[in-house]
Amino acid sequence: MRVSMYYHLLLQFVVAIAISRSSCVVALDVGYYASTCPGAEATVRQAMEQQFYNDNTIAPALIRMLFHDCFVRGCDASVMIIPTAARSSERVAIPNQTLRGFNIIDRVKKVVEAACPGVVSCADTLALMARDSVVHLGGAEYDVPLGRRDGLQSNAWEVNLPAPFAPLDDVLAAFASKGFSAEETVVLLGGHTVGATHCAAFRYRLRNADDGTMDENLRRDMTAACGMSDMAPEDDPTEFLDPGTPFVVDNACFGQMMGNRSLLQVDQEAATHAITAGHVAYYAASPDAFLLRFSEVMAKLATVGVLEGDAGEVRKVCSAYNK
Ligand code: HEM
Numbered sequence: 008m009r010v011s012m013y014y015h016l017l018l019q020f021v022v023a024i025a026i027s028r029s030s031c032v033v034a035l036d037v038g039y040y041a042s043t044c045p046g047a048e049a050t051v052r053q054a055m056e057q058q059f060y061n062d063n064t065i066a067p068a069l070i071r072m073l074f075h076d077c078f079v080r081g082c083d084a085s086v087m088i089i090p091t092a093a094r095s096s097e098r099v100a101i102p103n104q105t106l107r108g109f110n111i112i113d114r115v116k117k118v119v120e121a122a123c124p125g126v127v128s129c130a131d132t133l134a135l136m137a138r139d140s141v142v143h144l145g146g147a148e149y150d151v152p153l154g155r156r157d158g159l160q161s162n163a164w165e166v167n168l169p170a171p172f173a174p175l176d177d178v179l180a181a182f183a184s185k186g187f188s189a190e191e192t193v194v195l196l197g198g199h200t201v202g203a204t205h206c207a208a209f210r211y212r213l214r215n216a217d218d219g220t221m222d223e224n225l226r227r228d229m230t231a232a233c234g235m236s237d238m239a240p241e242d243d244p245t246e247f248l249d250p251g252t253p254f255v256v257d258n259a260c261f262g263q264m265m266g267n268r269s270l271l272q273v274d275q276e277a278a279t280h281a282i283t284a285g286h287v288a289y290y291a292a293s294p295d296a297f298l299l300r301f302s303e304v305m306a307k308l309a310t311v312g313v314l315e316g317d318a319g320e321v322r323k324v325c326s327a328y329n330k
C-alpha cells in the first residue's frame with residue numbers, strides 16, 4: 008500500500024516535471040537586462056539610427072532576417088554563423104544567399120559589447136533591430152521581451168523555409184507548424200510591403216504567359232526590367248515588392264495582391280485562396296488594423312523556439328560561436 012502510494016506520487020512528480028518542461032511558456036521579459044545592461048535597448052536603437060541614416064534599405068533586410076532566423080531552430084541567431092571548413096551553417100543554404108544585413112548586426116553588436124561585454128545575446132539584438140526597423144519604416148511601436156540565448160548549432164540542411172513558388176497550402180502548413188494561424192500568416196506576408204526581391208524569385212511567372220495571375224501591364228514592365236534569362240544573383244536586377252511605398256510599412260501590398268500586382272506567387276495566391284482571401288480583403292481595407300497586427304505578429308515571430316536560462320550561450324561576435 009505505502010509502496011504503491013509512493014510510486015503514485017513519484018509518477019505525479021515525473022509527469023509534472025515533464026509537463027513543465029514541455030509546455031512552451033515563454034518567460035522572456037522586457038526588463039531582462041534592467042540590472043545587467045539597462046541601456047541595451049537604447050544602445051541598439053541609437054546604433055540602428057546611425058545605420059538607417061547610411062542605408063535605408065537595411066531596415067527591410069533586417070525584418071526579413073528575423074523571419075529567417077526564427078523559422079529555423081527558433082530565434083537563436085543561428086542564421087548569423089559564418090561557415091568554416093569544418094562546420095557548415097544556415098548561411099550556406101539557398102534562401103540565405105539573398106539575405107542582407109549581417110555586417111549591420113556585427114556593427115550594432117560591437118556597440119552593445121562595448122557598453123556591456125558578454126551580456127546581450129545576438130538573438131535579442133536582432134529582435135530589437137527588427138523592431139526598430141519596423142518603427143523606422145512607420146510601423147507601430149511594440150515591446151520586445153528579452154532573454155533569448157544564442158544557439159550552438161547552425162546547419163544548412165535544416166533550412167526548410169518555404170520557397171517563393173511554394174503552394175500556399177504548404178506555406179500555411181509551415182507557418183501553422185510554428186504556431187501561426189492563417190490570419191497571422193497573411194499579416195506576416197504583409198512584410199512584403201517593404202523592400203525588394205531579385206527577379207529570380209518571380210521570373211518564371213513572366214515566362215508563363217498563360218498563367219493569368221499577373222496583371223498584364225506589370226508582366227510587361229517586369230519583363231523589360233528583368234529579362235527572360237536567369238542570371239547570377241549578383242547580376243540579377245531587383246524590384247521593389249511594393250513599388251508605390253517601398254520604405255513604408257502600410258497595407259498597400261494587400262491592394263496589390265487583390266489587383267494581381269504582387270511579384271511573389273505566394274502573395275498573389277493569398278488573394279484568391281479560400282482560407283486567406285478574406286484576410287487579404289480585410290487588411291486591404293483596414294490600414295490601421297494592419298499596422299497594429301503587423302507589430303503584434305512580429306513580436307510573436309520573435310518568440311518562436313527561443314532558448315532561455317542556461318541554454319546556449321551569449322555570443323561575443325554574432326557570426327561565430329564563442330569557442
Ligand atoms: C512563405 C513565406 C515567404 C516567402 C516565400 C518569402 C519570400 C521572399 C523572397 C523570395 C524575397 C526576395 C529575396 C531576394 O530576392 O532578395 C523576400 C523578401 C522579403 N521578405 Fe519574404 N517571404 C516570406 C515570408 C516573409 C515574412 C514572414 C517576412 C517578415 C515579416 C518577410 C519579409 C520580407 C522582406 C522585408 C523582404 C525584403 C528584403 C529586402 O529588401 O532585402 N517575408 N521574401
Ligand SMILES: *[C@@H]1O[C@H](CO)[C@@H](O)[C@H](O)[C@H]1NC(C)=O
Binds near residue numbers: 266
Ligand atoms: C486577377 O486575375 C484573376 C484570374 O486569376 C481574374 O479573374 C481577376 O479578374 C483579376 N483581377 C484583376 C483586378 O485584374
Ligand SMILES: CC(=O)N[C@H]1CO[C@H](CO)[C@@H](O)[C@@H]1O
Binds near residue numbers: 100107
Ligand atoms: C550572406 C551569406 O552569408 N551568403 C552566403 C550564402 O551561401 C553562399 C554559398 O555557400 C556563400 O558564399 C555566401 O557567403
